[in-house]
């Protein structure tokens with residue numbers, strides 16, 4: 001399965017974002033073998049990039065399809081590993097708010113603080129065409145909101161009041177960085 005090429009765009013403070021990540025993606029009408037192959041290739045691409053989420057428009061395919069991978073223990077020690085490929089996902093309910101650092105595979109190494117819903121309920125199809133509901137909180141809720149935004153051409157820094165929190169965390173040889181120490185795995189340590 002080939003890895004796909006992720007669209008990379010410039011730092012929004014210093015360059016113009018092309019329309020490639022701004023287009024609205026179309027609903028998937030038929031979940032066929034082509035869609036399943038695309039989902040598999042996107043998953044390989046996500047793993048190669050060491051990310052936690054990828055949306056089809058990030059590889060130049062304007063279909064409402066996202067993949068998510070969270071390692072075990074992503075929020076709490078006993079959280080199981082999560083691998084999802086979701087077709088036509090939409091947010092049905094949302095509540096609470098929180099602010100966390102977030103990055104995006106299309107803007108390498110850049111992070112910023114984004115306010116999002118703390119809890120979401122998603123209605124979606126899986127790649128076998130089954131309709132399901134996913135209740136998510138924590139990092140999963142954040143990643144799902146980030147990826148669904150991609151399907152509408154919305155980028156994480158569009159959700160910021162200003163760009164003052166955008167930064168490139170610098171890592172020292174000791175492995176320390178300037179990210180908060182209480183975030184073992186967050187969208188700030190693995191981009192989406």
Ligand SMILES: [Zn+2]
Nearest residue numbers: 104105106192
């Ligand atoms: Zn992204």
